[in-house]
Amino acid sequence: MPKTLFDKIWDRHVIADLGDDYALLHISRHLMHDGGGRGLAMIKAAGQKVRNPDLTFATFDHVISTEPGRDHNTLKPYAQRLYDMRDEAKRWGIKLFDLGQPGQGIIHVVGPEQGISLPGTLLVCGDSHTCTHGGMGAIAFGIGATEVIHVLATQSLVQRKPKRLRATFEGTRHSSVTPKDMILHLIGQIGTAGGTGYAVEYAGSAIRALEVEGRLTICNLSIELGAKIGMIAPDEKTFAYLKGRPFAPTGAMWDQAVTDWRSLASDADAVFDREVTVDVGKIAPQITWGTSPEQVIPVTANVPDPSSVADPDKQKAMQMALDYMGLKAGQPIQDAKIDWVFIGSCTNSRMSDLRAAAEVAKGRKVAGHVRAWVVPGSENIKREAEAEGIDRVFKEAGFEWREPGCSMCLAVNGDTIAPGQRSVSTSNRNFVGRQGPGGRTHLASPAMAAAAAIAGHIADVRQI
Amino acid sequence: MEAFTELDAVASPVMRQNIDTDIVIPIHRLRDVAQAELGAYAFEPLRYLPDGSDNPEFPLNKPAFKGAQILVADNNFACGSSREGAVWALMGMGIRCVIAPSFGPIFHNNCFQNGVLPIQLPRDDVLAIAAELEGATRPGANSEPRLAINLHERTVTTPSGRKIEFKVDGIRRESLLKGLNEVELTLTKENEIAAHQAKARKATPWLYQTSLSS
Numbered sequence: 016m017p018k019t020l021f022d023k024i025w026d027r028h029v030i031a032d033l034g035d036d037y038a039l040l041h042i043s044r045h046l047m048h049d050g051g052g053r054g055l056a057m058i059k060a061a062g063q064k065v066r067n068p069d070l071t072f073a074t075f076d077h078v079i080s081t082e083p084g085r086d087h088n089t090l091k092p093y094a095q096r097l098y099d100m101r102d103e104a105k106r107w108g109i110k111l112f113d114l115g116q117p118g119q120g121i122i123h124v125v126g127p128e129q130g131i132s133l134p135g136t137l138l139v140c141g142d143s144h145t146c147t148h149g150g151m152g153a154i155a156f157g158i159g160a161t162e163v164i165h166v167l168a169t170q171s172l173v174q175r176k177p178k179r180l181r182a183t184f185e186g187t188r189h190s191s192v193t194p195k196d197m198i199l200h201l202i203g204q205i206g207t208a209g210g211t212g213y214a215v216e217y218a219g220s221a222i223r224a225l226e227v228e229g230r231l232t233i234c235n236l237s238i239e240l241g242a243k244i245g246m247i248a249p250d251e252k253t254f255a256y257l258k259g260r261p262f263a264p265t266g267a268m269w270d271q272a273v274t275d276w277r278s279l280a281s282d283a284d285a286v287f288d289r290e291v292t293v294d295v296g297k298i299a300p301q302i303t304w305g306t307s308p309e310q311v312i313p314v315t316a317n318v319p320d321p322s323s324v325a326d327p328d329k330q331k332a333m334q335m336a337l338d339y340m341g342l343k344a345g346q347p348i349q350d351a352k353i354d355w356v357f358i359g360s361c362t363n364s365r366m367s368d369l370r371a372a373a374e375v376a377k378g379r380k381v382a383g384h385v386r387a388w389v390v391p392g393s394e395n396i397k398r399e400a401e402a403e404g405i406d407r408v409f410k411e412a413g414f415e416w417r418e419p420g421c422s423m424c425l426a427v428n429g430d431t432i433a434p435g436q437r438s439v440s441t442s443n444r445n446f447v448g449r450q451g452p453g454g455r456t457h458l459a460s461p462a463m464a465a466a467a468a469i470a471g472h473i474a475d476v477r478q479i
Numbered sequence: 480m481e482a483f484t485e486l487d488a489v490a491s492p493v494m495r496q497n498i499d500t501d502i503v504i505p506i507h508r509l510r511d512v513a514q515a516e517l518g519a520y521a522f523e524p525l526r527y528l529p530d531g532s533d534n535p536e537f538p539l540n541k542p543a544f545k546g547a548q549i550l551v552a553d554n555n556f557a558c559g560s561s562r563e564g565a566v567w568a569l570m571g572m573g574i575r576c577v578i579a580p581s582f583g584p585i586f587h588n589n590c591f592q593n594g595v596l597p598i599q600l601p602r603d604d605v606l607a608i609a610a611e612l613e614g615a616t617r618p619g620a621n622s623e624p625r626l627a628i629n630l631h632e633r634t635v636t637t638p639s640g641r642k643i644e645f646k647v648d649g650i651r652r653e654s655l656l657k658g659l660n661e662v663e664l665t666l667t668k669e670n671e672i673a674a675h676q677a678k679a680r681k682a683t684p685w686l687y688q689t690s691l692s693s
Contacts, residue, residue, distance in 0.1 A: 027683075030675040031668065035648045039668065041675050043686050063662075066672075069689050078510065093510075110689070136686060143561040143585055157585050159563035161592035161661075169665045171672055175648060177584075207497055208555035211581050241555060243584040264685035272685040307497045328553065332496050425560075427506045434529075444559060446501040447524050 017282035019179050020248050021214045024154045024279065028137040036176045044131060044153075045070055045166050046140035047109070048122045049096060050077030050427065054141060054163040055103035065107040067170045072131050072262075073104050074112040076121045078428045081390050081417040085114070093428070112394075118261070120393025120419040123147040123361035127231060128393055130260025134249035134276040139166060144361045144443065146237040150230035151257075152249030152279050154214070157238065177244065178288035180213035181281075184221035186296035191477050193371065194229035195363060195441070195460040197221070198236040199301040201293055203311040210242030213289065216281060217247050221295040227256040228365045235362045236443055239308040248280040300476055303445045303458040304348055305336035310445075312348060314463065314475045320344035339447055340455050341435070349473050351457070355438035356387035356468035357450070358414075358461050360424035363441035364392030368461040369400050372441075373408045375465035375479060381413035382471030388415050388430075390422040414468065426450050439467040481594040482658030483630055486575055488548035490626040491538045492609035493522070498552060499559035500586060504568040506560075517564055518571020539572070543616035549626050551609050552579040554602065557586035566593045576628050578635065580605050591651050594658060596630060598645045611637045630656060 018026075031039040047054060058065060065071065075097055080089040087094060104111040112118030118129055122140060126132035126148050134152035139145060141163040148155035158172065166172055182201055202209070215237050222230065230247045237245025254273050257263045264272045299313035310333070312319065321333040321344060337344060342351065358364070358372050369391065381387045389409050391397040397419055400406055406416045423430040424442035426449065432438050434453025441464050442449075445456040457473060466476040508520040526537045533540045539547055550556075550569070556579040557565055566589045569577070575595055580602035582590075590597045600608075608626070615624040615638045622638035629636075630652060635643045647655075654661065665672075680687050 027679075030671050033650050035650060037648065037650050039665065039671070041672070041679060043679070043683075067676075069687070072689075131689075133686065135683065141561060143559065157561040159561055159566075159585060159589035159592060161563060162588065165662050165665065168662050169669075169672060170676070171665060171668075173650070173661060173665065174588075207558060208581055211555060211558075211584065238559070238585075241558060241581075241584070262689060264688055268685045268688060272683075275683065307499075309497075328494070328496060335495075425506055427510055444499070444501070446499045446559060448505055449501055452505065452507075452524070453529075 017285040019281045019285045019287065020216055020246060020279060021154060021179055021244070024135055024137060025176060027135065030171055033173065037173060038176065040137060040172050040174055042139055042166050042170050042172055043070065043136040044138035046122050046126055046138065046145070047071060047073035048077050048140070048142060049075045049079065049100055050142065054160065054167055055100060057164055058167050059103060061164070063168045065109070065167050068107040068109045070170060071109045071167070073100070073109055074119050074122055074125055075114060076421045079114065079420045080428060081420045081422045081430060083417060085418050115394065117395050120396065121361045121364065121421055123235065124364060124392035124396070127151055127227070128260065128395060130257050130263030133257065133263070134253060134279050139172065143238045143243070144235055146243060146245045147231050147235040147361055149234040149237065149244060149246035150227065152247060152253055152276065154244055154246065156243040177214045178212055180210055180215045180242070180289040180291065181287040182215055182217050182291045182293065183219035184217065184293045184295050185219045186221055186294045188221060188295040188298060191300055191462065192295065192298050193460040193462065194225055194232040196298055196301045197293070197295055198233045199303070199308065199311045199458065200298045201291070202236065202239055202308045204293070205240065205291060207239055207307050207309040208241040210237065210240035213242050214244035214246065215240060215242045217245065222247055223250065226367065227252055228367045231365070232362055236308070239443060249276050300460065300463050302348055302463065302473055304340065304342060305333065306339055306445055306447050307336070308445060308458060310336055314348060314473065316348060318342050318344055318346050318348055349475065351437060352472045353385060353439055353467055354436040355432050356385060356464050357423040357438055357440040357442065358388065358464050359390030359392065359422055360442035361392065362443045363461050364390060364396065366396055366399060368441065369396070369405055372461040372465040373405045375462050375476060376412040376414060376469070377408050379412055379469045381468045385468050385471055387413065387468040388417055388423065390417045391419050393419050423450055439464045439473060480658050480660055483575060483594050483596050483655040485629050486548060487625060487627040489544060489546055489624055490549035490551055490612055491544035491547035492551040492612050493538055494553050494609050496553045497555045497558055500557050500562050500565040500583065501559060503557055503565040504562065509562055509564040514567050515571065517568040521568035521572045543624055546573060548573050548575050549628065550574055550577045551605060551612060552577060553605070554580050556582050558583035561585040563589045563592070566590055566595055570595060578605060578608065591654065592661065594655060596628065596655060598635065600643065600645055604643055608635070608637055611639055
């Protein structure tokens with residue numbers, strides 16, 4: 016029977032069939048960060064054992080300061096949490112990428128970068144953006160705190176098999192249209208609950224044309240479609256990306272792995288429960304206007320009018336979003352003056368993202384009233400960007416160049432914008448209060464964010 | 480985990496689509512407040528005015544819905560972040576059951592880990608239930624805004640006495656009815672886990688080279 020990519024990897028990990036489409040699944044990779052790091056403290060409190068410390072990898076990203084030159088003092092008041100996690104990881108023999116070391120960074124950037132997130136794995140982490148790793152050809156999804164304990168103690172998880180949705184992207188995109196625009200456009204089309212109950216496979220010529228980093232960006236926003244799993248079949252680009260990375264297989268084992276990975280694609284006649292198609296030639300650079308990622312428009316558009324939709328509940332939701340965002344129906348979105356720009360997060364903080372933003376920033380200046388941050392996704396990216404001189408391009412343009420971490424994407428480390436302030440952010444959520452209570456977030460690509468920083472308002476990168 | 484069998488309680492509609500878990504519990508509260516104290520901050524951005532006083536528009540602040548143990552919500556309730564604190568915050572304000580047309584997938588799993596029952600019903604049914612609850616708060620109404628949930632029979636009974644059946648997966652229902660701890664259950668399957676892992680180490684040995692290369 017023909018199988019989807021998802022089914023092939025799922026079937027490999029079934030320990031026991033529990034009925035009703037439920038299975039006890041083996042976990043081949045588990046990642047931890049300091050936001051969910053209490054898992055180790057909870058294991059300790061419960062007197063349980065970590066079953067397979069060699070299959071868990073950890074780093075600090077959520078609560079750490081991203082201030083340049085960060086040290087014990089700037090890590091306060093959350094330093095103790097880091098020290099406890101460091102101690103527990105050491106006690107169990109869990110690999111932890113510590114501050115200042117290659118391998119430290121946003122966990123969803125680090126996994127692929129270190130060759131930990133491999134095709135064919137079933138990978139989990141106590142963070143909803145774990146779907147990012149699906150871009151490597153893995154089943155990867157976020158889990159809650161109790162599920163983290165379950166994984167640490169048993170290296171397994173009880174899950175219900177989702178339905179399968181295939182999103183096929185065809186056509187050729189314009190040069191200013193990025194993977195971020197592709198996925199935001201899809202979310203706008205089918206809604207933020209459009210993928211609820213599904214594992215999504217992204218396919219088609221426009222996906223195959225993407226480099227690995229772009230595929231990670233696409234899969235990263237699967238949870239904003241309502242799907243906790245998003246994935247892309249691995250191919251020669253994936254293998255070339257992985258080869259030689261610290262935790263990737265080597266020698267004969269590498270050849271054996273690649274032979275296996277070549278079988279990881281949906282069979283030609285595999286059946287999906289739902290199919291969606293997108294013509295990327297019709298996509299313009301995207302910007303969100305509201306408080307849900309589905310409230311997204313082309314940057315050339317006007318802010319939508321609630322009276323233009325029939326459903327009264329939708330109307331009410333749109334009006335509440337407009338009020339929160341301080342926008343008026345019908346105004347050009349480019350009239351919105353901004354206070355902040357944030358370039359970073361597990362969505363858009365990799366080398367290709369920083370290069371795209373730097374290209375826009377080069378030789379220009381950030382508008383006087385705007386504060387703009389660039390937060391590289393990992394220690395390695397920071398070093399590579401500095402070796403390329405990208406940090407200098409940003410600094411000369413008036414951007415601040417920071418230490419790697421999640422920073423202002425979820426603002427849990429104190430990197431926040433003030434109530435009522437407006438930000439263009441390359442992150443993944445424009446939720447109420449996401450970048451700080453009362454803060455207003457517009458999601459966009461790195462190039463669009465850089466363009467806004469220079470213009471001082473939301474701007475079309477093609478006009479800069 | 481506390482078992483869930485039957486619940487007859489005040490139910491409050493919070494009918495707004497795509498309520499995300501950042502609204503259910505803001506991240507800085509999750510960071511700074513003990514698990515047992517999170518209830519005071521559940522729905523903080525909707526529940527309180529900027530000066531910290533109760534927002535009279537928020538349903539759970541209305542006298543008729545005070546002390547609600549059941550929430551009735553719209554599409555995609557508790558989407559977004561995986562934070563289990565969203566469930567803990569709801570429990571902290573007394574909620575044991577949420578009825579909605581659809582849920583954020585990670586929140587849905589997190590509910591079952593904590594003895595909270597998420598009930599998925601067609602949107603028309605959810606809207607009708609919410610309307611009945613609102614109706615029951617009007618002056619002269621001859622019913623109260625209560626729902627009766629029976630997990631044995633898998634039914635919701637509305638204020639007017641209408642009985643609506645719901646589906647819940649067998650394994651999840653069993654765990655809720657008995658208050659079972661999933662980690663302890665799985666630990667009894669150690670032999671199966673070990674056998675699977677031995678097989679996987681042979682079939683895909685490159686996945687188990689992790690400690691060698693570090």
